[in-house]
Amino acid sequence: MTRRYVIVGNGPAGVAAAEAIRRHDTAGEIRIVGGEDTGFYSRPGLAYLLTGAIPEESLFSRPASDHDLAGIHRTVGTVREIDPQRHRIVLFDGQAMSYDRLLLAVGARAVRPAVPGIDLDGVVTLDNLDDARRILRLARRAKRACVVGGGITAIELAEGLAANGVETHYLMRGDRYWGSVLDPYESALVEGRLAEEGIRIHRGVELAGVIGRKGRVAAVETRDGSTLACDILAVAIGTQPRLELAHLAGLQTGRGIWADATFQTTDRDIFAAGDAAEVLDPETGKRGIDSLWSAALDHGRAAGEQMCGVGRPYRRPAPFNVTRIGGVTTTLIGAVGTGARDVDLVTLGRGDSNAWREHADAFAVVSDGEANHLRLVLGPDRLVGAVVMGDQALSRPLQHLIRERVDIRWARDRLSRGPIEVRKALQALIERTVPLGAA
Amino acid sequence: MDLLQRDRLKRRALVSAVIVAEAVRCVECGICTYNCPQGIDVRDHVLSGLPVSDAGCLTCGECVARCPRGTLRFEVSPLFRDRVGPGRPVR
Numbered sequence: 001m002t003r004r005y006v007i008v009g010n011g012p013a014g015v016a017a018a019e020a021i022r023r024h025d026t027a028g029e030i031r032i033v034g035g036e037d038t039g040f041y042s043r044p045g046l047a048y049l050l051t052g053a054i055p056e057e058s059l060f061s062r063p064a065s066d067h068d069l070a071g072i073h074r075t076v077g078t079v080r081e082i083d084p085q086r087h088r089i090v091l092f093d094g095q096a097m098s099y100d101r102l103l104l105a106v107g108a109r110a111v112r113p114a115v116p117g118i119d120l121d122g123v124v125t126l127d128n129l130d131d132a133r134r135i136l137r138l139a140r141r142a143k144r145a146c147v148v149g150g151g152i153t154a155i156e157l158a159e160g161l162a163a164n165g166v167e168t169h170y171l172m173r174g175d176r177y178w179g180s181v182l183d184p185y186e187s188a189l190v191e192g193r194l195a196e197e198g199i200r201i202h203r204g205v206e207l208a209g210v211i212g213r214k215g216r217v218a219a220v221e222t223r224d225g226s227t228l229a230c231d232i233l234a235v236a237i238g239t240q241p242r243l244e245l246a247h248l249a250g251l252q253t254g255r256g257i258w259a260d261a262t263f264q265t266t267d268r269d270i271f272a273a274g275d276a277a278e279v280l281d282p283e284t285g286k287r288g289i290d291s292l293w294s295a296a297l298d299h300g301r302a303a304g305e306q307m308c309g310v311g312r313p314y315r316r317p318a319p320f321n322v323t324r325i326g327g328v329t330t331t332l333i334g335a336v337g338t339g340a341r342d343v344d345l346v347t348l349g350r351g352d353s354n355a356w357r358e359h360a361d362a363f364a365v366v367s368d369g370e371a372n373h374l375r376l377v378l379g380p381d382r383l384v385g386a387v388v389m390g391d392q393a394l395s396r397p398l399q400h401l402i403r404e405r406v407d408i409r410w411a412r413d414r415l416s417r418g419p420i421e422v423r424k425a426l427q428a429l430i431e432r433t434v435p436l437g438a439a
Numbered sequence: 440m441d442l443l444q445r446d447r448l449k450r451r452a453l454v455s456a457v458i459v460a461e462a463v464r465c466v467e468c469g470i471c472t473y474n475c476p477q478g479i480d481v482r483d484h485v486l487s488g489l490p491v492s493d494a495g496c497l498t499c500g501e502c503v504a505r506c507p508r509g510t511l512r513f514e515v516s517p518l519f520r521d522r523v524g525p526g527r528p529v530r
Binding site: 044294395396 | 464505
């Protein structure tokens with residue numbers, strides 16, 4: 001009998017799942033339901049659309065024709081109802097679809113702070129292409145913008161607005177940028193670059209409300225009672241997994257939709273993957289959320305295989321993300337958390353992983369160049385995390401050392417001897433332990 | 440590094456290197472393809488896990504330099520490895 005697969009969500013997890021299913025089940029019926037009327041596009045690429053580095057059409061990495069050829073059917077619509085007993089979903093337009101296996105790859109949405117005026121026209125977040133288009137439209141006639149929040153998205157918004165000639169003010173509640181993941185030197189490096197781009201940084205400032213005129217943003221008000229006139233308020237204080245459908249289906253949820261290492265939820269025929277899923281790591285017994293492009297693709301592929309009845313249980317690798325923050329290419333691998341609380345993010349941001357916050361029983365070694373910076377987090381017998389800013393030559397071997405949990409005890413003394421010795425010691429470690437293909 | 444040495448490395452890359460990708464870093468933004476002067480769909484090579492082996496590739500490095508996530512790099516092609524020493528990446 002032909003198996004029917006329905007995937008809700010047209011992001012990286014949903015599309016990777018559809019492609020994986022097709023590889024393993026050439027006859028099955030595959031349907032993707034997504035709320036956006038555009039095809040699949042690169043969400044991290046929205047940052048570069050905002051700065052003008054690419055035109056919109058560049059974001060579409062997989063032509064719709066590829067999916068037509070693979071027999072993957074796409075429906076634009078929003079799910080109104082899930083009936084797990086009858087194995088059926090119903091869309092708002094009344095269309096019903098039956099499934100044998102259902103995947104919820106519904107992603108996460110930006111959280112807005114609960115302050116007066118937050119729903120005024122001109123308050124923006126960056127979740128999807130429509131948001132990016134709206135920001136570009138507003139930026140054409142805006143004079144001044146304020147950005148609140150933290151993590152990668154706050155920087156993307158600030159740089160995008162500044163690149164469009166808008167006078168941009170970044171209001172931080174804390175005293176430095178992304179204090180829970182970056183160390184003080186790294187924060188200062190990013191802040192310095194932002195200042196060079198003309199972005200004005202205000203520290204220790206908390207948003208109290210948004211003042212409107214004729215329904216539009218006219219100014220922001222801060223806790224100390226001062227106001228700053230602006231036409232745009234961009235918000236990036238974190239994201240929240242979309243749980244509505246899981247609740248409709250009666251699935252168990254925590255911060256995300258609970259899934260085990262096979263991506264199965266508490267209903268055996270419903271799976272969850274990507275930013276919406278809170279996936280159990282059988283090794284640690286903990287559940288984790290990653291809001292990362294590469295993790296979403298991994299989730300999707302693995303969930304797709306499991307929906308076909310093949311594949312192995314997922315082992316969460318050390319999270320890995322590369323981004324450009326303040327113009328500096330930055331790779332974050334594994335547990336790099338500083339242990340500090342981040343007051344600018346109320347939840348996990350996009351391009352973020354809760355594993356970075358795990359403060360390992362470890363200490364950090366730092367090596368600074370002018371524009372290049374390396375921070376290693378050493379555990380008792382292995383490297384547990386690394387931050388590589390600027391030159392990326394070391395990031396691939398470091399990823400291998402961290403993900404493969406290579407024993408570094410013999411080199412640990414040299415690695416902890418301070419900034420000058422650390423690069424030499426690391427080179428020796430790489431030459432001795434990293435296979436050529438991974439170096 | 441002296442200028443002559445830099446020039447030598449550049450020439451070596453031009454004649455003997457191909458552009459390879461580390462797919463896990465790619466977020467499919469398309470900056471590489473958009474900036475390729477030869478109109479090669481570099482991103483498509485990355486997605487399929489293949490080096491940019493297109494005959495039109497000039498190894499000009501535009502995609503390598505512009506990728507915001509350090510996905511692309513030059514690597515000595517196995518075809519030339521014997522002539523330029525052990526297959527070390529050309530950076």
